[in-house]
Amino acid sequence: xxxxxxxxxxxxxxxxxxxxxxxxxxxxxxxxxxxVSDLYAMNWKAAFDADDVTDxxxxxxxxxxxxxxxxxxxxxxxDDIAREQAKLNWADAxxxxxxxxxxxxxxxxxxxxxxxxxxxxxxxxxxxxxxxWGDRYxxxxxxxxxxxxxxxxxxxxxxxxxxxxxxxxxxxxxxxQHGILYYPGFDVLPPFVIYRAGKMNDARFDEIRAALGKxxxxxxxxxxxxxxxQNAGDYEIPALTLxxxxxxxxxxxxxxxxxxx
Amino acid sequence: xxxxxxxxxxxxxxxxxxxxxxxxxxxxxxxxxxxVSDLYAMNWKAAFDADDVTDxxxxxxxxxxxxxxxxxxxxxxxDDIAREQAKLNWADAxxxxxxxxxxxxxxxxxxxxxxxxxxxxxxxxxxxxxxxWGDRYxxxxxxxxxxxxxxxxxxxxxxxxxxxxxxxxxxxxxxxQHGILYYPGFDVLPPFVIYRAGKMNDARFDEIRAALGKxxxxxxxxxxxxxxxQNAGDYEIPALTLxxxxxxxxxxxxxxxxxxx
Numbered sequence: 001x002x003x004x005x006x007x008x009x010x011x012x013x014x015x016x017x018x019x020x021x022x023x024x025x026x027x028x029x030x031x032x033x034x035x036v037s038d039l040y041a042m043n044w045k046a047a048f049d050a051d052d053v054t055d056x057x058x059x060x061x062x063x064x065x066x067x068x069x070x071x072x073x074x075x076x077x078x079d080d081i082a083r084e085q086a087k088l089n090w091a092d093a094x095x096x097x098x099x100x101x102x103x104x105x106x107x108x109x110x111x112x113x114x115x116x117x118x119x120x121x122x123x124x125x126x127x128x129x130x131x132x133w134g135d136r137y138x139x140x141x142x143x144x145x146x147x148x149x150x151x152x153x154x155x156x157x158x159x160x161x162x163x164x165x166x167x168x169x170x171x172x173x174x175x176x177q178h179g180i181l182y183y184p185g186f187d188v189l190p191p192f193v194i195y196r197a198g199k200m201n202d203a204r205f206d207e208i209r210a211a212l213g214k215x216x217x218x219x220x221x222x223x224x225x226x227x228x229x230q231n232a233g234d235y236e237i238p239a240l241t242l243x244x245x246x247x248x249x250x251x252x253x254x255x256x257x258x259x260x261x
Numbered sequence: 262x263x264x265x266x267x268x269x270x271x272x273x274x275x276x277x278x279x280x281x282x283x284x285x286x287x288x289x290x291x292x293x294x295x296x297v298s299d300l301y302a303m304n305w306k307a308a309f310d311a312d313d314v315t316d317x318x319x320x321x322x323x324x325x326x327x328x329x330x331x332x333x334x335x336x337x338x339x340d341d342i343a344r345e346q347a348k349l350n351w352a353d354a355x356x357x358x359x360x361x362x363x364x365x366x367x368x369x370x371x372x373x374x375x376x377x378x379x380x381x382x383x384x385x386x387x388x389x390x391x392x393x394w395g396d397r398y399x400x401x402x403x404x405x406x407x408x409x410x411x412x413x414x415x416x417x418x419x420x421x422x423x424x425x426x427x428x429x430x431x432x433x434x435x436x437x438q439h440g441i442l443y444y445p446g447f448d449v450l451p452p453f454v455i456y457r458a459g460k461m462n463d464a465r466f467d468e469i470r471a472a473l474g475k476x477x478x479x480x481x482x483x484x485x486x487x488x489x490x491q492n493a494g495d496y497e498i499p500a501l502t503l504x505x506x507x508x509x510x511x512x513x514x515x516x517x518x519x520x521x522x
Contacts, residue, residue: 010310011323046307047369048362049271062272064360065415065459099325101309103440104365107372108308113363137426154326158500162512165398165491165501167435171513175433179364198326230426239419240426251423252432252513 001032001220004091008039008098008109015197016152018205019212020097023150026213035087039108045080046111052078069119077118084116088142093219094186096176097150099197103172113180122184133237136183138229143185146219149173150212152197160195169193174253178227187224226258262293262481265352269300269359269370276458277413279466280473281358284411287474296348300369306341307372313339330380338379345377349403354480355447357437358411360458364433374441383445394498397444399490404446407480410434411473413458421456430454435514439488448485487519 005023009016020036027034037044045052050062053071071077077085088094098105105113117123122142126135135141151173153160160169170177173191181188192215194208215222228234234246247255266284270277281297288295298305306313311323314332332338338346349355359366366374378384383403387396396402412434414421421430431438434452442449453476455469476483489495495507508516 010308010325013322014324040308040310044308046372047271047301047305048367049301061274063275064271064362101325102371102374102378103436104371106309107368107375110363110365110371111307111368114368117363156499156501158502161502163503163516165496165503165517166440167514167517168512171432172436174428175364175436179427179433235426238417240417241419241422242424242426251429252515253428254513255424256426256428 001092002090003027003032003034003093003095003219004087005034005036005095005097006039006109006112007036008106008112010040012041015194015200015205016097016099019150019194019209022209023095023097023212023216026216030217035090037084037087037112039112042080044108044112045078045115046108048111048114052081052115054078065119065124069124072118072120078115081115081118084112085118085121088116088145091145093146093148094142094181095148095150096181098152100151100153100172103166105176117180117184125184130237132231133240135185136230137178138182138185138227139231140183140185145186146189146224147181147186148189148215148219149176149181149191150194151191152194154198155195157193157195160193171253177225178253178256182225182227188227189219189222189224228256228258262353263351264288264293264295264354264356264480265298265348266295266356266358267298267300267370267373269367269373271301273302276455276461276466277358277360280411280413280455280470283470284356284358284473284477287477291478296351298345298348298373300373303341305369305373306339306376307369309372309375313342313376315339326380326385330385333379333381339376342376342379345373346379346382349377349406352406354407354409355403355442356409356411357442359413361412361414361433364427366437378441378445386445391498393492394501396446397491398439399443399446399488400492401444401446406447407450407485408442408447409450409476409480410437410442410452411455412452413455415459416456418454418456421454432514438486439514439517443486443488449488450480450483450485489517489519 007020024034053067055076098109125140128134158164159166162168177188268281285295314328316337359370386401389395416427419425420427423429438449
């Protein structure tokens with residue numbers, strides 16, 4: 001199978017760098033083909049702007065959505081964007097690996113999402129009607145592929161627990177796992193989280209490496225997070241609110257899991 | 262009073278640009294001093310990396326936290342970072358204005374946070390003991406200042422309602438409002454959200470401008486979001502979980518509001 005690792009850490013001689021190298025070697029040893037988009041090493045352009053469309057008149061008003069749509073359709077995107085889209089099309093599974101900085105992905109990776117996820121590629125796809133609100137949240141260009149987040153945090157596991165001050169890790173990651181990965185169609189696997197990454201020693205590193213190896217071996221078999229499909233009957237369209245008989249009384253991110261009470 | 266607007270939109274001739282211009286004029290007409298950090302116009306460097314520390318040996322291992330700490334302490338940060346920190350120190354209120362892209366702020370603004378929020382400035386501040394886990398979440402360098410988010414979304418208000426598919430807007434913004442603003446000490450005001458920003462007309466724009474003007478007039482008087490202070494007794498330290506008698510049975514982001522059931 002083909003695996004794309006999108007990776008963002010500024011220092012290769014870091015825990016993230018070591019885990020990235022381990023993941024590549026482990027996947028290749030299992031016979032998979034691996035590509036890595038090492039965003040810092042690539043000097044990835046983080047800011048999405050008018051320069052991402054190559055054929056604009058310099059005085060034209062830039063519309064992030066509509067210009068992205070036209071550039072994707074007509075092949076006038078910047079080459080770096082098209083190359084990443086090709087990698088996504090090639091991949092059977094995509095891993096986003098990053099340190100959690102200020103409760104989200106590093107800016108350079110957020111800029112990868114904003115630029116590569118063109119209108120017509122990752123959003124604005126499919127029929128928009130009062131029965132079907134676009135191919136998204138369980139449908140879309142990337143449907144049939146799997147995705148997983150590998151993330152390190154400085155904070156402790158308890159700080160990210162159900163009643164921890166930073167919020168539960170599943171909720172902190174919801175905008176990424178549901179909003180960035182599930183939205184264009186990925187089946188999203190449970191995240192691999194390394195807490196308290198600043199407190200590492202050889203024994204802990206060995207344990208983490210073994211656990212990550214096991215998770216990579218299960219990449220094709222583990223059950224995805226059971227997010228609800230937008231167009232499969234659970235939601236009113238176009239309000240896109242859960243129907244009253246679906247998880248009645250439940251609000252917030254957790255309501256969008258099929259297992260929600 | 263002094264107001265800093267940190268603004269991220271690539272096109273000045275946009276709804277965001279028009280609202281930014283309105284906000285500046287409205288605040289100045291009320292006698293306030295306003296500075297705008299227009300991140301796209303400044304060509305703000307989004308990626309936090311080793312180049313942000315000016316005196317490093319080129320072959321030294323880059324540690325994002327420790328290098329940030331040393332650079333902040335010794336005055337060897339890049340000038341663009343120091344200038345933004347000075348603006349934050351100057352401000353009585355800070356407004357973050359941006360379009361919601363993939364359920365968070367644009368990459369260029371995330372990079373402003375990552376680079377300007379140095380160790381020793383916005384985190385790693387204050388005593389760390391078993392009674393006090395740093396000056397954060399209600400205490401910190403930016404305590405006594407107010408902050409507010411102004412955000413536009415393409416999606417409808419119902420999509421961001423309690424049972425809407427994108428998640429409730431308060432939860433979508435929690436990593437920003439609680440994790441980025443409340444963390445270093447800001448009192449965070451309720452956000453000003455403009456839904457369905459792609460469907461604008463003159464009448465709607467007039468209404469939005471009037472509502473924004475009112476919110477700006479209330480900048481100094483409106484009640485902040487009642488996030489719980491970390492070191493004021495609601496949390497176990499160092500686990501940083503809510504004590505059992507605080508909002509018993511409540512989990513997730515909402516548990517960190519003093520009004521939580």
